[in-house]
């Protein structure tokens with residue numbers, strides 16, 4: 001008798017499959033057309049390519065005790081400090097001018113830098129980086145989505161983020177589809193020149209795939225307005241009508257076609273949603289308390305705006321550490337500590353002197369009204385959701401709550417403003433930037449914020465009406481087309497709105513064969 005093979009372990013769902021759970025739930029609820037469902041289930045295009053860059057010579061610190069001992073007799077070398085660019089991983093990028101007037105003592109490629117310690121010289125070499133652009137759907141308009149530089153990216157992650165952009169642009173009701181891309185790299189391990197070279201080379205490869213009416217990138221984790229400037233230059237260099245191409249990327253500096261209000265837009269949009277959550281209860285954020293994960297673009301701007309509305313920030317966690325002050329944290333002072341302080345190279349809240357330093361997981365135990373995750377995805381897991389002591393989770397980050405986290409929050413009666421509306425401010429103002437570029441206009445911040453407030457609050461109200469099944473037509477919004485005859489949670493309600501708006505394009509335009 002042959003023995004049976006042991007039953008195969010059930011396959012864990014991929015992060016894409018997990019993220020698509022809510023899509024399938026909402027699609028089932030509204031009886032989404034089968035073919036539309038197939039169009040949306042997988043991305044239109046998944047581009048993976050490689051980018052090579054020449055890395056400079058580096059001096060990397062010797063850390064192993066035996067090696068340090070071996071070179072204990074090596075005397076100090078003196079190099080022109082201007083020729084050594086410090087990197088966050090503790091190494092230095094070596095520029096040739098470092099040798100001007102240098103006094104050099106080297107053995108086996110090891111030098112002792114005066115006052116710094118022993119370093120190994122690693123000669124410059126070309127390096128290959130994996131790059132991505134996932135274009136999920138363009139039923140409603142050109143693909144749109146950020147560029148992420150991070151060491152932990154993958155095709156599956158970019159598929160999740162690209163699909164999220166399809167839902168988000170539909171919910172924000174801007175005429176775009178969804179995309180996302182980036183490079184598997186820790187940008188902090190590169191010098192500024194290397195980062196520039198990598199960015200230019202990435203756009204060189206990307207150029208056939210994107211364009212101002214085809215696919216429009218924007219900043220995301222690890223990229224910013226200066227990277228957008230480089231992408232713009234590489235895309236438009238040598239083009240005959242290059243000014244007409246300015247809308248190929250959004251999130252640019254305001255001096256080169258960026259929109260006023262874009263830098264703060266995601267944090268601002270989050271604050272508008274939170275304001276609307278309070279308004280629904282007949283109150284305002286004044287006097288409320290919140291905790292924050294991530295003190296980058298989204299987190300720091302949301303914190304500044306919310307404290308401006310009278311809310312109090314109690315604790316912040318970022319990649320470097322966690323701080324807590326039950327009396328409230330002065331957000332402007334913390335911004336100065338993190339961003340205007342050259343000694344704070346990691347740009348972290350860790351070590352902020354006017355707060356206690358606590359453990360990362362202690363953040364979730366802080367009693368408050370609002371918890372704002374504004375860092376990476378997957379942070380509010382089931383166990384974290386069990387610990388939270390807040391009334392509302394407002395998702396600044398993309399996908400910060402896992403499916404299990406969602407179920408626990410629902411069970412515990414903790415309310416939710418889901419990411420696809422809560423952080424849609426960025427893409428909404430990106431759309432304003434794109435229009436301004438097209439029209440060669442420049443709007444004031446007041447005009448931008450006025451439009452943003454109206455757009456986000458009315459779409460938020462539609463989602464709330466879908467969630468409570470209260471179809472209404474008011475002066476500011478009309479949810480009659482979208483309610484589905486029963487109550488659903490806010491995340492499902494947001495997806496219902498997205499799918500109904502996308503489905504309309506397929507229904508009214510039909511399919512080309």
Ligand code: NAD
Pocket residue numbers: 219220221222223266293294295296297298299317318319320374375376377396397398423424426427
């Ligand atoms: P950012 O790079 O400016 O800041 C990221 C922050 O997260 C930093 O404070 C960093 O220290 C922190 N962080 C990183 N890893 C962490 C970890 N393991 N634990 C705790 N903190 C960690 O990025 P950003 O632009 O503020 O984006 C934050 C989130 O918001 C991302 O999920 C992004 O996709 C999303 N988002 C951003 C925008 C935008 O306009 N910038 C728009 C929509 C969504």
